[in-house]
Amino acid sequence: MREHDNRVIDRFIELASIDGESFNERLVADYIMEEFQKLGIQLSEDDTASKIGGNCGNLYGFAEGQGKYADSEPVLFCAHMDTVAPGNNKKIILNDDGTITSDHTTVLGADDRVGIAGIIEAYTRVTTEGMDHPPIEFLFTVAEEVYGLGSSAFDYSKIRSRIAFAPDCSGEYGVYSSCEPSLISFEVRIKGKASHAGYEPEKGINAIAVAASAISRIKQGWTDDHTTLNIGTIEGGSVTNAVPERCIIKGEIRSDVHEDAYRTMDHVESIFSEDAVRAGAELWIDKKERITVYKIDVNARSGSALDRYKRALEKQGKRAAAKKSFGGSDINSLIKHGMDGLNIYGPMHSIHTTEEYTTVREIISFTELIKNLMTQP
Ligand SMILES: [Zn+2]
Numbered sequence: 001m002r003e004h005d006n007r008v009i010d011r012f013i014e015l016a017s018i019d020g021e022s023f024n025e026r027l028v029a030d031y032i033m034e035e036f037q038k039l040g041i042q043l044s045e046d047d048t049a050s051k052i053g054g055n056c057g058n059l060y061g062f063a064e065g066q067g068k069y070a071d072s073e074p075v076l077f078c079a080h081m082d083t084v085a086p087g088n089n090k091k092i093i094l095n096d097d098g099t100i101t102s103d104h105t106t107v108l109g110a111d112d113r114v115g116i117a118g119i120i121e122a123y124t125r126v127t128t129e130g131m132d133h134p135p136i137e138f139l140f141t142v143a144e145e146v147y148g149l150g151s152s153a154f155d156y157s158k159i160r161s162r163i164a165f166a167p168d169c170s171g172e173y174g175v176y177s178s179c180e181p182s183l184i185s186f187e188v189r190i191k192g193k194a195s196h197a198g199y200e201p202e203k204g205i206n207a208i209a210v211a212a213s214a215i216s217r218i219k220q221g222w223t224d225d226h227t228t229l230n231i232g233t234i235e236g237g238s239v240t241n242a243v244p245e246r247c248i249i250k251g252e253i254r255s256d257v258h259e260d261a262y263r264t265m266d267h268v269e270s271i272f273s274e275d276a277v278r279a280g281a282e283l284w285i286d287k288k289e290r291i292t293v294y295k296i297d298v299n300a301r302s303g304s305a306l307d308r309y310k311r312a313l314e315k316q317g318k319r320a321a322a323k324k325s326f327g328g329s330d331i332n333s334l335i336k337h338g339m340d341g342l343n344i345y346g347p348m349h350s351i352h353t354t355e356e357y358t359t360v361r362e363i364i365s366f367t368e369l370i371k372n373l374m375t376q377p
Contacts, residue, residue: 023054
């Protein structure tokens with residue numbers, strides 16, 4: 001392998017080894033800041049840590065354009081620093097067959113440390129080998145795995161780029177997210193009335209019964225061909241000999257059609273309120289729009305992020321492949337803030353499981369791809 005190929009593999013293993021579950025990205029951020037400092041770029045950290053209750057903010061950096069592309073349109077590269085759990089004390093194993101895994105007691109965290117490693121290494125080559133490149137912006141986010149909290153809290157007035165790439169899409173080489181949904185999370189709190197379960201149950205209002213009635217009337221799973229609804233947690237009551245006064249239900253709705261996410265939320269609210277009124281219980285519903293849907297025009301117009309992505313892939317003899325995602329990522333936020341963002345391929349498989357893996361071969365090609373994206377006007 002070439003020297004820089006070895007370097008990116010070492011860098012990935014180093015990065016993947018660092019603890020950094022959501023809200024605990026400090027050590028990852030320190031590593032990235034130090035590496036950029038070596039390349040002459042001072043990353044700044046925003047105040048997102050205090051806003052979301054983490055130990056680290058988002059990192060932002062800017063590199064002046066060089067050579068014949070110095071005045072070209074700037075382009076932004078984004079990756080998230082957090083991993084899902086279990087993501088602490090990872091042992092990263094480079095296997096003989098060229099796969100890289102954890103010891104299967106934790107995730108590997110290729111999602112998204114491989115994106116970070118690729119961006120740092122590609123920029124290292126671009127700058128140390130004196131390649132012509134447009135101005136480049138860097139954004140490393142926190143808490144992406146928690147509804148993109150970090151990127152949602154970022155101040156986009158700093159950003160100069162229109163075009164953005166976030167390598168955070170798992171799948172075959174060249175894949176990209178063509179669509180990610182709107183997501184609304186909700187919490188329903190029901191307050192009934194406590195009473196003794198044996199002496200005078202008729203005086204109580206059973207909050208769990210209200211919840212059960214409402215939930216049984218709400219269709220879960222796919223509510224139409226592009227919307228899902230899930231009630232994920234329920235807690236209520238305290239002892240078996242009292243009519244339960246309280247019940248708390250939490251759930252989420254995702255939809256490819258923004259209005260339909262809200263229409264489904266309205267339906268949930270009306271069912272709960274009907275049952276609460278009927279039982280004489282009090283009801284509070286909090287809802288929060290976590291991410292906002294986007295759709296990429298697959299007929300990439302010239303100069304768009306997708307057009308650039310296709311051209312960079314062509315240089316490698318590869319093609320772009322659209323993939324509909326029902327996940328959500330930092331790109332939802334970037335697009336919401338007016339950017340032409342694209343969630344592009346990152347070499348990561350079986351993500352969010354302890355079987356997560358990547359391969360040496362893919363990391364090397366992927367880093368070349370990022371380098372191509374950085375050096376093409
Ligand atoms: Zn990710």
